[in-house]
Every structure is written in structure tokens, then in C-alpha cells.
Amino acid sequence: MNGLIKGIHKVEVSVKWDPSPAGQPPTDLDIVAATYHATDPYGDPAHVVHFDSRSPDGTIHLNRDSKDGKGFGWDEVLTVEFDRIDKRYARVVVGVVIQQRPGPRTFVSVINPALLIREGYTDLATDDFGAVLGATAATVAEFVRDDSGAWDFRPGVHGFEDDPASFTRVMGAHRRP
Numbered sequence: 001m002n003g004l005i006k007g008i009h010k011v012e013v014s015v016k017w018d019p020s021p022a023g024q025p026p027t028d029l030d031i032v033a034a035t036y037h038a039t040d041p042y043g044d045p046a047h048v049v050h051f052d053s054r055s056p057d058g059t060i061h062l063n064r065d066s067k068d069g070k071g072f073g074w075d076e077v078l079t080v081e082f083d084r085i086d087k088r089y090a091r092v093v094v095g096v097v098i099q100q101r102p103g104p105r106t107f108v109s110v111i112n113p114a115l116l117i118r119e120g121y122t123d124l125a126t127d128d129f130g131a132v133l134g135a136t137a138a139t140v141a142e143f144v145r146d147d148s149g150a151w152d153f154r155p156g157v158h159g160f161e162d163d164p165a166s167f168t169r170v171m172g173a174h175r176r177p
């Protein structure tokens with residue numbers, strides 16, 4: 001499940017993890033997404049979507065948010081409706097950030113993290129973040145509009161080890177081929 005997948009219409013990006021052990025600070029992961037202009041696909045994001053900030057056109061939104069990983073099923077779910085994204089935009093990058101409050105944390109201390117990207121009932125990609133244990137954040141999906149106007153999905157988890165406060169600003173360039 002690691003090659004290019006062509007002709008994407010609507011996807012769900014889901015993340016789950018287990019809560020911190022009793023007595024320890026909560027573990028909080030956040031799904032974020034950024035949209036990029038066709039004229040500058042690796043530059044600054046046109047807009048960044050997180051739980052408190054859906055995309056202005058409503059094509060990207062977080063359906064579910066968790067601050068601690070408690071509860072059953074997927075803790076955070078982001079939906080992207082590619083067929084409705086304006087032609088001005090040609091690229092969408094999705095990432096997962098670990099909150100660094102109250103203390104620094106990387107994936108090595110997140111219990112049982114899991115990623116699922118699917119379209120309808122078809123799983124497009126899964127991951128356990130095992131290759132990015134030292135990262136504070138990671139890009140987990142890249143979607144690019146091709147010359148025909150169709151959207152392609154490029155899977156792959158790429159770790160980011162700097163201060164995640166800067167992650168959403170640079171995560172587009174982070175996946176430059």
C-alpha cells in the first residue's frame with residue numbers, strides 16, 4: 001500500500017492512540033491539514049485546517065477531536081472532499097502533531113498510535129508511526145492534483161523533529177520530492 005493511488009474523490013484520515021498511564025500527563029495528538037495554491041504548491045499554505053479552524057470552503061474538516069486518546073475507536077478523523085476543492089488549489093498535505101504541553105513528547109512515548117487513510121470502505125494506507133519514533137510531528141499524506149484535474153494520493157509517513165509550533169508553516173516544503 002505504498003505506491004501512488006490515482007483518482008481520489010473523498011478520503012478520511014483517522015488517528016488513534018491509547019491514553020497515558022494513570023498519573024501521567026495526557027497524550028494529545030492533533031491532525032492538521034494544509035492546502036496549497038496551484039501557483040506555489042510547495043510554498044506557504046493557502047490555509048491550515050485543525051479542529052478549531054475548518055477550511056473556508058468546508059472541503060476539509062475534522063469530524064472528531066480528542067485531547068487524551070480516551071474512548072473507543074478512532075480518536076481524530078479528518079475528511080477531505082477533493083471533488084469540491086477549487087481549481088486554485090493543487091495540493092493538500094496532512095500531518096499529525098504531538099502537543100508538547102505540559103512536556104516534550106515524541107512518538108516513542110505515545111502508546112499504540114495508529115493511522116488509517118481510507119476512501120469509502122477501501123483502506124488506502126495504514127501506519128503505526130514506528131519509523132518516526134523520535135519525531136514530534138509527521139506528515140502522513142500528500143494529495144496532488146494532476147494535469148487532468150484528478151487528485152492523486154502519495155502515502156508515506158515522514159517525521160519532523162523540530163519544534164512542532166513551526167510544523168504547519170513548513171510541512172508543505174517538508175515533503176518536496
Ligand SMILES: [Ca+2]
Nearest residue numbers: 029030066067
Ligand atoms: Ca487532539
